[in-house]
Amino acid sequence: xxxxxQNRRTFLRFALIAAGxxxxxxxxxxxxxxxxxxxxxxxxxxxxxxxxNTQVDLGRTVTVELDSNTHKLPWSFRPxxxxxxxxxxxxxxxxxxxxxxxxxPITGQAIASYGPQLAGEYFRKFECFCFxxxxxxxGETRRLPVVFVIDPKLPRDVNSIALSYTFFxxxxxxxxxxxxxx
Amino acid sequence: xxxxVDSHDHDHAHGGHDHHDHHxxxxxxxxxxxxxxxxxxxxMYLWFSFMMFMVGGVMALAIRLELxxxxxxxxxxxxxxxxxxxxxxxxxxxAIMPAFVGFANWQIPMMIGAPDMxxxxxxxxSFWLLPFAGTLLILSFFTPxxxxxxxxxxxxxxxxxxxxxxxxTIFAVHILGMSSILGSINIITTILNMRAPGMTxxxxxxxxxxxxxxxxxxxxxxxxxAGAVTxxxxxxxxxxxxxxxxxxxxxxxxxxxxxxxxHPEVYIIALPAFGVISQVIPAxxxxxxxGYASMVYATSAIAILSFIVWAHHMYTVGMPVTGQLxxxxxxxxxxxxxxxxxxxxxxxxxxxxxxxxxxMLFALGxxxxxxxxxxxxxVLSLVPVDIQLHDTYYVVAHFHYVMxxxxxxxxxxxxxxxxxxxxxxxxxxxLGQVHFWLTLIFFNMIFFVQHFLGMAGMxxxxxxxxxxxxxxxxxxxxxxxxxxxxxxxFLYIVLKCIRSGEPAPQxxxxxxxxxxxxxxxxPAPYHSFETQPVVK
Numbered sequence: 001x002x003x004x005x006q007n008r009r010t011f012l013r014f015a016l017i018a019a020g021x022x023x024x025x026x027x028x029x030x031x032x033x034x035x036x037x038x039x040x041x042x043x044x045x046x047x048x049x050x051x052x053n054t055q056v057d058l059g060r061t062v063t064v065e066l067d068s069n070t071h072k073l074p075w076s077f078r079p080x081x082x083x084x085x086x087x088x089x090x091x092x093x094x095x096x097x098x099x100x101x102x103x104x105p106i107t108g109q110a111i112a113s114y115g116p117q118l119a120g121e122y123f124r125k126f127e128c129f130c131f132x133x134x135x136x137x138x139g140e141t142r143r144l145p146v147v148f149v150i151d152p153k154l155p156r157d158v159n160s161i162a163l164s165y166t167f168f169x170x171x172x173x174x175x176x177x178x179x180x181x182x
Numbered sequence: 183x184x185x186x187v188d189s190h191d192h193d194h195a196h197g198g199h200d201h202h203d204h205h206x207x208x209x210x211x212x213x214x215x216x217x218x219x220x221x222x223x224x225x226m227y228l229w230f231s232f233m234m235f236m237v238g239g240v241m242a243l244a245i246r247l248e249l250x251x252x253x254x255x256x257x258x259x260x261x262x263x264x265x266x267x268x269x270x271x272x273x274x275x276x277a278i279m280p281a282f283v284g285f286a287n288w289q290i291p292m293m294i295g296a297p298d299m300x301x302x303x304x305x306x307x308s309f310w311l312l313p314f315a316g317t318l319l320i321l322s323f324f325t326p327x328x329x330x331x332x333x334x335x336x337x338x339x340x341x342x343x344x345x346x347x348x349x350x351t352i353f354a355v356h357i358l359g360m361s362s363i364l365g366s367i368n369i370i371t372t373i374l375n376m377r378a379p380g381m382t383x384x385x386x387x388x389x390x391x392x393x394x395x396x397x398x399x400x401x402x403x404x405x406x407x408a409g410a411v412t413x414x415x416x417x418x419x420x421x422x423x424x425x426x427x428x429x430x431x432x433x434x435x436x437x438x439x440x441x442x443x444x445h446p447e448v449y450i451i452a453l454p455a456f457g458v459i460s461q462v463i464p465a466x467x468x469x470x471x472x473g474y475a476s477m478v479y480a481t482s483a484i485a486i487l488s489f490i491v492w493a494h495h496m497y498t499v500g501m502p503v504t505g506q507l508x509x510x511x512x513x514x515x516x517x518x519x520x521x522x523x524x525x526x527x528x529x530x531x532x533x534x535x536x537x538x539x540x541x542m543l544f545a546l547g548x549x550x551x552x553x554x555x556x557x558x559x560x561v562l563s564l565v566p567v568d569i570q571l572h573d574t575y576y577v578v579a580h581f582h583y584v585m586x587x588x589x590x591x592x593x594x595x596x597x598x599x600x601x602x603x604x605x606x607x608x609x610x611x612x613l614g615q616v617h618f619w620l621t622l623i624f625f626n627m628i629f630f631v632q633h634f635l636g637m638a639g640m641x642x643x644x645x646x647x648x649x650x651x652x653x654x655x656x657x658x659x660x661x662x663x664x665x666x667x668x669x670x671x672f673l674y675i676v677l678k679c680i681r682s683g684e685p686a687p688q689x690x691x692x693x694x695x696x697x698x699x700x701x702x703x704x705p706a707p708y709h710s711f712e713t714q715p716v717v718k
Contacts, residue, residue: 003375007300010371018363018405025409025439029424032435039502042432 056089057152064150066094067164074102075136077167080143088122088152096129096144096165100136107135108167110144115162122151123161133170215310218302219708220287223309225604227284228597230312232673234276237320239666241269246628246662248645249655262645263331268319270334271351274451275358276316278585281593282454283308283365286393288604290369292698292706293387295378295715300371308365315357322347322354333643335444338425338436341414348418352411359404366397366404373397378697380717384478387696388471391478392457395485399446399453402489407443410436434499441492449488451585453481455552455592456523459545461696462595463527466542467534468693473526480519480526487516497568506565513563517556524553539691540614544595547622548588555583558633573643576636582629594621594672601676602690603698606705607683613675620668627661 036042064086066079077098086092100106110130114120125131129144136142150161208216214226244265248257257265287305291298299305322329327345330336336355341348373394377386386394413424414436423429425436464471471477493501493509527549536542558580562568571577594617601609631654640651647655689699698706701715 006375007371010374011301011367014367014370014401018367018401020405021402022405022409025406025442026413028406028439028442029413029435032432032438039504041500041502042434 055152056087058087060088060156061085062088062150062154062158063160064092064094065160065162066096067162068096069164069166070108071166071168073106073108073167073169075100075106075108075167077165086150088150088154091126091147091149093145093147096146097141098134098136098144098167099141100138103138105135105137107133107170109133109170110165110167113164113166115164116158119154119158119161122154123163124149124151130165134167216306218298218306220291220299220302220305221604221706221708223299223305224284224287224289226309227280227287227312230309230316231277231279231281231284234272234280234316235669237316238269238272238277239669241265241272243662243666245269246659249647250659251656252647252649252652254646257645259645260328260331263333263643264323264329266643267331267333268323268329271319271354272316273585274334274447275355276312276319278451278589278593279358279362280312282393282396282451282589283362285389285454285458285593285596285600286365286369289600289698290372290390290393291376292702292710293390293696294373294376294381295697295701295711295717296372296376297709297712297714299368300376301368304364305368308361308368311357311361311364315354315361318350318354318357322350325350335437335440336411336414337440338414338417338431338433339427341436342417342426349415352415355411356408359408362400362404366400369393369397370401378711378714378717384475385717388460388474388477389454389457389696392453392460392481395481396450396453399450399485399488403443403446403450406439407447410439410443413439434496437496437499438493441495442489444495445492446485446488448584449484451589453484455548455589456481458592458596458599459527459548461694462541462545462599463530463549465599465691465694466537466539466545467531468536469530469534470695471526472529472532473522476522477526480522483519484516487512487519491516494563494568497565498572510563510565514560517560520556524549524556535693539598539611540609540618541595541599541691543615543618544591544598547618548591548595551583551587551591551622551625555580555588558583571636573641574636575632575640575642578642579629579632579636582632586629587625591621594618597676599691600698601679602686603702603704603706605680605683606686607679608686608690609675609679609683613671613678617668617671617675620671621665624661624665624668628658628665629661631657631661 033042062085063083065083066081068077068079070077075098077096080095080097084092084094098108110128112120112125112128112130114123125146125148127145127147129146134142134144146163214222217223217226242265244257245262248255248262287299290296319329325345325347328347330341330344330348330351332340332344332348336351373386373390377383383391413422416422417424417426417431421429423431425431425433427433460471460477491509491513493505494513497506497509538546558576562571562577562580598609598614601607635651635654635658638651640647686704688702688704690704691699697711697715697717702710
């Protein structure tokens, strides 16, 4: 084969590769969307906001046991009912009552925990006193609501969930609140 | 697309070097416009790249002038952004890449014992596309809205919104890409098909090897960039929504496509530089290159890895941690073949009879500073560190250590190394060394301090900065002006060499051993190796 023909053949081969790579650039577009879908990364709305089936699952009843604790805090803190029965998907409201028994204003923060622990994933709170810090004046009593729904995807073997709140003192804030008063 | 066999009617020049003043059928400007000679075209590439280096350099000085003091002094933020963008585009596509294509044109045929490039007329066209692309880029400054101020990476969504200057830039990128692809195919064909008898691939000088691999990278990567800017163009004017979020497109997609080209581009610039250094260091160590085969394999490994690391430029876009880890490990892996190269260069010098003429000085400067740039690259490859340093001056310092101290130093080393062979005259050694030391000092003055600025959190591409960054910015700006002036000295040295240099011997460098030194007189005749030498 003459050098000229050989050169022409090499040229064509690489020109084809170049043209193919131009196409490859475009092929990256669907590829990108596939990868994003596979890894679930390209969602305009965050996962929590995504609409899901909100139908109430009347065939199941889950008992929610309410529990309350304080951690080194002179507050009395109790749920108004000990337990409540709800259907998954049903919006329910429960209330707690908290009283500051000390003579100074105190700020507390409630932390929720769940038993069994995995139930926490399916426990959706719309409204909760644990979202913000609570400052109670001396002797003040406050009723604290929790509005929640249990995700119907809750595993079928979970029949009862213990919802337990523990109040911790937010120390800097308490002192500041006391300072405000004096 | 004509092969060299019929591109010239100079069969009478066969075997005689006394015909080297025979420059085809034209004289004056037409000689340069119509030339198909690889040496002429190489010369034009080199001068074009030097002119673009000056244009891009003036923009760099404008940037440093504005950053000399905090507050806004000379330019408004739009103009500042335009300088940043055009500085990057012109230096990458107009200065560094054409410089190494110029070296390839001059050297590859001589080094492999070929009479010319495989496609001589195509070669002419590849070069003459460049001035048009350069003109389009510079013209964009004078359009309504000015040049694009989007950064050299041309990220969407800004590119979808810019004025007509953006369209000129897109066409310029198309033309530059076409020129690079054609030039690369030419180089690949020349190397694969036109080596002298006995010149096996594994006997080629390493410069030819690095260029062969670079040309493969260009053929694979440039079309992807062409695709990306074409998508931008159709988003702007033809109603597609690849990147336009308003129509459901995704700007992050642009970043992925761009960097799929962009990271191989880094090695497109670096590999020919490695090649020049691999010629210079053995010549001045008077020893063959240490670990030739491992150099070839390391170069190939770098080239292959360069296609699977692109997303390390965009750790902060919100990719899954799995993705970040993959790209982090792949990136750190590149340090292995690069380390092989650095150790091989050092081992080449080990127990060599070293002398330190200007090309060697630039090669050593390259070795130190490029390795430093490689280390900061390793730092930036780590996801948690990069998230802190992303888009700070640390990144600016890092890539200028690789681009300037890497590619530019190597280009200087190459020019000083081959200037005697090209012109037949010696450059002024003393001035060359002055040029090296000033370049070295001013380079570090500009960029070393930018590491500190980046660590302290100064963002890149912003024309103003808080007072606390003032000292380092002043030092950096002073260094920049010193660096710029020093390059005028380089111009003077080259002109002086061409006009009134001492005649150079056939082999001015004792340790140089490739064909252009051993088989060709100095200056290299206009037509060389029309009868191919036999390599044993």
